[in-house]
Amino acid sequence: MFKDTLDFIKSLYPDKNCIGLHEPIFSGNERKYVMDAIDSTFVSTVGAYVNNFEKSFSAYTKAPYSIVTSNGTSAIHTTLWLLGIQPGDEVITQALTFAATANAIKHCFAQPIFVDSDPKNLGMSVESLQNFLETNCVVEGSKCINKKTRRTIRACIPMHVFGHPVKINEIIAVCDKYKIPVVEDAAESLGSLYKGQHTGLFGKLGVFSFNGNKIVTSGGGGMIVTNDADIAKRAKHITTTAKVPHKWDFYHDEVGFNYRMPNLNAALACAQLERVEEFVLNKRQTAQVYSEYFNKKGIQFLNEPEGARSNYWLNAIFLDNQEQRNKFLEEANANNVICRPVWRLMPELPMYKDCQATDLSHAQSIADRLVNIPSSVRIK
Numbered sequence: 081m082f083k084d085t086l087d088f089i090k091s092l093y094p095d096k097n098c099i100g101l102h103e104p105i106f107s108g109n110e111r112k113y114v115m116d117a118i119d120s121t122f123v124s125t126v127g128a129y130v131n132n133f134e135k136s137f138s139a140y141t142k143a144p145y146s147i148v149t150s151n152g153t154s155a156i157h158t159t160l161w162l163l164g165i166q167p168g169d170e171v172i173t174q175a176l177t178f179a180a181t182a183n184a185i186k187h188c189f190a191q192p193i194f195v196d197s198d199p200k201n202l203g204m205s206v207e208s209l210q211n212f213l214e215t216n217c218v219v220e221g222s223k224c225i226n227k228k229t230r231r232t233i234r235a236c237i238p239m240h241v242f243g244h245p246v247k248i249n250e251i252i253a254v255c256d257k258y259k260i261p262v263v264e265d266a267a268e269s270l271g272s273l274y275k276g277q278h279t280g281l282f283g284k285l286g287v288f289s290f291n292g293n294k295i296v297t298s299g300g301g302g303m304i305v306t307n308d309a310d311i312a313k314r315a316k317h318i319t320t321t322a323k324v325p326h327k328w329d330f331y332h333d334e335v336g337f338n339y340r341m342p343n344l345n346a347a348l349a350c351a352q353l354e355r356v357e358e359f360v361l362n363k364r365q366t367a368q369v370y371s372e373y374f375n376k377k378g379i380q381f382l383n384e385p386e387g388a389r390s391n392y393w394l395n396a397i398f399l400d401n402q403e404q405r406n407k408f409l410e411e412a413n414a415n416n417v418i419c420r421p422v423w424r425l426m427p428e429l430p431m432y433k434d435c436q437a438t439d440l441s442h443a444q445s446i447a448d449r450l451v452n453i454p455s456s457v458r459i460k
């Protein structure tokens with residue numbers, strides 16, 4: 081039924097027997113830098129590549145401060161810790177996200193609240209957020225109180241889905257009114273700009289992931305970015321066991337995490353980051369080719385939102401309904417064209433089923449119909 085489309089996708093990746101959803105390529109300096117890290121004997125969290133990666137990341141994104149972490153989840157956990165999230169606090173995020181966003185909230189023993197998606201960018205809906213806050217919340221002093229639970233809403237985490245920027249300025253404006261700091265989950269959006277500025281730099285803090293399926297990978301790794309010098313200093317301190325620097329003394333002044341990226345991973349990351357702009361431009365070309373094809377086919381393809389330059393991390397199409405989506409997934413995967421549905425909405429998962437949530441009709445409709453199609457960089 082979808083043979084034409086699958087043949088078209090195969091024609092874009094002619095050398096592959098099985099076309100993955102998003103495969104990394106390591107044809108730059110990856111081997112050289114990783115071997116160099118091994119030869120240096122500095123394979124753990126102290127090493128030149130770790131610091132270099134932070135510097136290069138700041139140079140590329142224009143982040144005033146970049147602090148590496150062991151992965152994207154630990155990066156989100158750290159940002160919430162830095163914002164002083166206490167057990168019993170509440171944190172708003174979107175229902176349509178990867179589980180890590182909500183998990184990091186739970187790691188602080190806080191409760192997520194789930195809001196609906198914007199059908200244009202698939203990220204947090206400004207209207208849904210605003211409506212939730214207007215109906216349920218009140219500002220008392222410097223705190224936003226949920227009238228239903230009497231708990232404090234201590235942060236809001238919008239996520240840039242598949243690299244497509246959300247309306248981050250509008251989300252921050254709404255959150256400012258309610259005294260809620262914003263953490264951007266930019267795990268998927270390295271290379272994505274909104275109104276010319278890199279995603280992740282709008283909120284009080286932003287986080288990135290360098291998992292193997294992301295646009296740039298360190299094997300496993302993450303990054304925290306911020307404009308705030310004090311927060312940056314705290315982020316480095318808390319992710320490095322809160323050890324006070326000294327030549328030999330083991331003095332730790334608070335409970336810290338061992339969340340810093342190892343040098344081996346940072347070596348891989350440095351080599352990958354050298355090519356990020358090449359990757360982004362290549363992925364944008366692929367998206368253009370897909371867009372034209374699906375336009376002709378009468379199948380809805382997700383284009384970048386207005387005002388954004390998206391990295392098109394994962395390309396997405398919409399089928400008419402869940403049945404069609406399932407048929408497409410069956411046929412594609414049976415033909416070695418690896419396609420995936422989007423994540424289940426968070427309240428469908430057992431640990432999040434009792435969380436407060438808004439009407440989620442847009443998110444549900446997206447989840448029912450969306451398919452991610454192969455999106456790897458097409459460079460040798």
Ligand SMILES: *Cc1c(COP(=O)(O)O)cnc(C)c1O
Pocket residue numbers: 151152153154177178180181239265267268289290291300301302
């Ligand atoms: C990948 C991802 C993360 C977490 O990253 P890890 O490095 O795998 O911990 C968090 N949020 C989103 C939206 C992601 O896509």
